[in-house]
Amino acid sequence: MLTSLVANFSELKANNNSEVMTLHEAIEKLLRQFGRPMTTTEIAKELNKNKWYQKKDGTQIAPFQIHGRTKNYPALFNRNGSTVSLIGQSNEIKIVPKVINEKDKPKEVTRDSSSTEKVLMNSINFKPAGTIDDSVPNEPGLYCIRITDIEKLPKPFNVHLKKRGHNIIYIGIASKNLQARFLNQELRAIGHGTFFRSIGAVLGFRPEKGSLKAKSNKNNYTFKPADEKRIINWINSNLIVNWVVFKEDFNNIETSIIQRNLPLINIAKNPLALSDLKALRAECVRIANS
Numbered sequence: 001m002l003t004s005l006v007a008n009f010s011e012l013k014a015n016n017n018s019e020v021m022t023l024h025e026a027i028e029k030l031l032r033q034f035g036r037p038m039t040t041t042e043i044a045k046e047l048n049k050n051k052w053y054q055k056k057d058g059t060q061i062a063p064f065q066i067h068g069r070t071k072n073y074p075a076l077f078n079r080n081g082s083t084v085s086l087i088g089q090s091n092e093i094k095i096v097p098k099v100i101n102e103k104d105k106p107k108e109v110t111r112d113s114s115s116t117e118k119v120l121m122n123s124i125n126f127k128p129a130g131t132i133d134d135s136v137p138n139e140p141g142l143y144c145i146r147i148t149d150i151e152k153l154p155k156p157f158n159v160h161l162k163k164r165g166h167n168i169i170y171i172g173i174a175s176k177n178l179q180a181r182f183l184n185q186e187l188r189a190i191g192h193g194t195f196f197r198s199i200g201a202v203l204g205f206r207p208e209k210g211s212l213k214a215k216s217n218k219n220n221y222t223f224k225p226a227d228e229k230r231i232i233n234w235i236n237s238n239l240i241v242n243w244v245v246f247k248e249d250f251n252n253i254e255t256s257i258i259q260r261n262l263p264l265i266n267i268a269k270n271p272l273a274l275s276d277l278k279a280l281r282a283e284c285v286r287i288a289n290s
Contacts, residue, residue, distance in 0.1 A: 023047075023066075024076065027069065027070060030046055031084065037089065038084060039083055039084070040067050040070075041063045044063045047061050062236070064189075064229070082179075082184055116253065120244045120257070121144060121257070121261065125242045126144075127242065129187055129241050130235075132241060136178050136179045137179060138179050138180075139177065140246060141243050141244050142173055142174075142244050142257070143171070143174065143242070143243040143244075144172075144242050145169050145170040145240075146167045146168050146240050146241070149238065152238045153169075160276070169199075171257055171261060173250045174243075182241075196231065197281065198265045199235070200223050200227070200231045205223050207222060207223055208288070210289070211288045212288035221285055255269045259271060
């Protein structure tokens with residue numbers, strides 16, 4: 001009852017105030033208007049159109065900002081992965097099946113491991129990390145992450161990467177879902193992403209002391225919400241990414257691609273796994289469990 005009264009008051013205030021709404025007020029109003037859960041991408045797109053909330057620097061609202069803001073207001077919002085709903089509202093998105101004619105069905109693309117690697121690693125296919133939220137499919141696959149300017153990495157990691165003669169920093173697999181694993185976990189800190197934890201440590205961020213002390217998993221450390229936002233901003237500004245849908249033998253192809261390309265931040269299966277990175281991750285685990 002109290003949450004409902006607070007929510008109704010904030011919406012009434014937003015509708016009658018000539019000033020621009022706060023971001024969480026705009027999200028709340030939008031969810032009430034649509035009357036259903038929405039993804040962070042949908043919310044960002046609608047708010048960029050209706051201008052209920054505008055950033056001071058004039059740039060577009062990004063889905064990861066919606067994720068961060070709703071995470072800070074648990075009394076107002078439910079979150080289920082990238083889906084947001086109001087408290088008391090079902091957080092399941094109902095999908096109406098679309099009837100597709102046989103002739104309109106996409107043809108399954110069959111690739112061998114060699115051609116899959118060529119498509120994945122071809123630099124022409126890479127896109128800025130901040131532009132892909134609507135593009136990553138709900139399918140299994142492989143992904144690769146590159147950095148546009150090696151000097152944006154702190155020492156000694158920029159030195160290590162220069163010695164390798166490329167700009168590849170991570171290669172991974174999503175055995176079930178590229179959107180959940182690659183986009184949400186690795187790039188948007190929604191869940192526990194190996195790459196996100198590693199790049200955060202490389203950039204100098206550390207988890208909160210004792211944050212894993214009461215948790216059963218003693219390794220999956222996370223960063224403060226404000227630090228997560230800074231890491232995501234860095235990812236969006238400096239990284240380019242590519243992925244391919246793949247449904248075959250993941251372990252063999254991942255091993256072979258990592259061993260041939262020697263990405264900077266991969267540890268498992270990597271002949272040139274960095275001791276500097278292992279030490280940073282161990283430090284983060286120690287801090288989170290102390």
